[in-house]
Amino acid sequence: MTKFYCKTCDRFYNLKSGPNYLVICPFCMEYVGSESDYGFGPIAPCTVTIGKEEFGKILPVDGYTLVSEKYRVREWARGGYKDLECYKSAAETVKEWLTEHNQEHEWFKERNESSRSRYTYIDLYVFALLYGVGLQDDELYKEALDEILMADPEDEDATELKYQTTKNAVMHTFRLMEERDFDKAEFGKRLMGVLAEYFKGSDLSSFADSMYKLWGFLPYRFSEEKPFCYLFSAGDHLSYGNRGECYDELATAFHYYDE
Ligand SMILES: [Zn+2]
DSSP, rough: OEEETTTTTEEEEEEEEOEEEEEEEETOOOOOHHHHHHHHHHOOSSEEEEEEEEEEEESSSOOOEETTTTEEEEEEETTSGGHHHHHHHHHHHHHHHHHTTTTTOHHHHHHTTOOOOOOOOHHHHHHHHHTTTSSOOHEEEEHHHHHHHHHHHTHHHHHHHHHHHHHHHHHHHHHHHHSSSSOOHHHHHHHHHHHHHHTTTTHHHHHHHHHHHHHHHEEEEEETSHHHHHHTTTTTTHHTTHHHHHHHHHHHHHHTTTO
């Protein structure tokens, strides 16, 4: 199983394993990510999916060509294999196609009644951390806060957060994490699951820096415990030139809750 995470709308897409994938989010139409044997093998054929549904394939025809028999699309993917340019080009084509067909397609009918459950304080904490270290803008944080208030308009903490600037609200959220009791395991799973996705393809040393910073925002009562403590210690290996150990320690943290 390969997991893709849309950072724009906080949705996961689980796909069965295959060598080459390119995933487009049906909700925001953005390029979610790709996986390929680039560097070790051919990057085509590559399965192109919209969420979990197969749209078509990039085939090694005239360089690279996006082909969908089902939706009658055949479009040359420019840019070649360098930096996966042909993937980006194919993603653009799919986005154009989606924009053109967005009224009629079933993918969009589900748009407002997504399967995602309502956001809770656990999500708010995670989004505050991601915003705090610059991995995310404030959109998901605000969305989570609105949903918490919608579920309980009397919630005093959430009401107070709502009337602050995002920066202050996020700092205030870190204080709430410190003061309030919440399910540490549920929080850990949520946080590590999302970080694992941001980790993919990121620059190791700047990512380790962000994790060190993020660790500093965690509640004191469990920041020394596994897997949270790895976020603090991973970057140390880099100062000794041990990139492999830094990578392994971060990966251990992110996959701590995996079965
Ligand atoms: Zn999305």
